[in-house]
Amino acid sequence: MDDLWTIGGGRKPVIALGVSGSIAAYKSAELVGKLTRAGAEVRVLMTANACRLVAPATFSTLSRHPVVDSLWDTGRWQPEHVELAELADLLVIAPATANIIGKLAHGIADDALSTFALSFDGSVIIAPAMNPRMWAHPAVVENCAILRRRGVRIVGPEPGRVACGDLEGAGRMSEPVLIGNAALAAWQLHSAPVPGQPRRRIVVTAGPTREELDPVRFLSNRSSGRMGYALAECAAAAGHQVVLISGSTELPVPAGCTMIPAVTAAEMAVAVKQEFAAADLLIMAAAVADFRPAERAGQKLRKQTGSQAPQLQLAWTEDILASLAADKRSSRTVVGFAAETEDLVANARRKLGNKKLDWLVANQVGCPGVGFDSSDNEVVVFAADGRSTAIPKAGKLEVAAKILELVMNVGNEP
Ligand code: CTP
DSSP states (O other), rough: OOOOOOOSSSSOEEEEEOOOOSSSSSHHHHHHHHHHEEEEEEEEOOHHHHHHHHHHHHHHHHSOOOOOOOOOOOSSSSSSHHHHHHHHHHEEEEEEEEHHHHHHHHHHSSSHHHHHHHHOEEEEEEEEEOHHHHHOOOHHHHHHHHHTTTOEEEOOEEEEEOSSSSOOOOOOOOHHHHHHHHHHHHHHHSSSSOOOOOOOEEEEESSBOOOEEEEEEOOOOOOOOOHHHHHHHHHHHTOOOOEEEEEOOOOOTTTTTTEEEOOOOHHHHHHHHHHHHTTSSEEOSSSSSEEEEESOOOOOOOOOOTTTOOOOEEEEOHHHHHHHHTTTOOOEEEEEEOOOOOOOOHHHHHHHTTOOOOOEEEEEOOOOTTTTTEEEEEEEEEETTEEEEEEEEEHHHHHHHHHHHHHHHHHHHO
């Protein structure tokens, strides 16, 4: 899909787009076109090196605003970067070179873009583009870690051939559609909740369950929990009351969420049933085990040389969603997830019907770059009335924002 998501009603975002000196700067012209077509107002700031690669007139024509490329000779009493810092909702730097990343991380302000970045206190997204060796350099890795800790969202870079030679490895700037959707999702996430929209109580489950075999071994799966955590983060940022029921993950609890740990499928069943009682919306993104060892050994199972290897006896776990479907009130929305390795559409529709869900979010797992263990995802959302909506590949936070938009809008209908 080539077009950006559309921005719903209300005020449109003003996006400051910083363009720094990488050859990928030409792709940013396409990004300006996409963002303006999606309804955003774009104000471009360029570094001196970017101006040598792409003429500022390209950006001023596409954005319909003058490009800010100098701290001097602006003919105004108030510096343009200060004026723009008050006006902009979001800063997107694409492409972001190692140089501008270093300046952002260390607070260096020596040109219009870096000075603007320091005077801007809103959300920042960067789309790095550089030679793969530079991207892997410890200085760049550490600078990016500093930025991530400050909440800067880093989109890409992608693996593949880069312009400076036939070096393979991550370094190519992400496609404009991915960067643009990240910007629109950040706007959706940080813009105030729609006036009059009720604050809802949302329960999200996330991560894998662990089914113990003995005190040191367990059966589990490859779920990282990132999709569920992204949903919880988005919902809390939009002002809703969020309870996150989580299997074992390494992830920090998103701001504004209450987290209930649930290690096994049985513990998750207890927590979900308890929280569902008061919930308006349940999103079961957790990868709950379908079976567990029939018995848990009290002590570590020991190797007995010469005897037959132990045979694993399994027992089914309770299907939490299916149990809830039985006493679901119509005012509650229930969203299931399905990770499929084959026949995605048929399996998704079967689960939606069998578990009496309102929505089912299906993703194909086993493909590189999306799903388990990945920061990106690509899903199809099936509705109980037969409609389906494909959400193209994007960061999990952006996919989460899109899923919530779908399932919450219907939830808001009278
Ligand atoms: N789920 C659940 N309880 C379980 C297993 C799964 O509530 N014991 C939920 C998951 O959280 C997910 C949905 O059911 O939202 C679908 O899970 P999945 O494992 O894909 O489906 P299954 O029903 O287990 O079907 P299959 O094994 O055929 O894939």
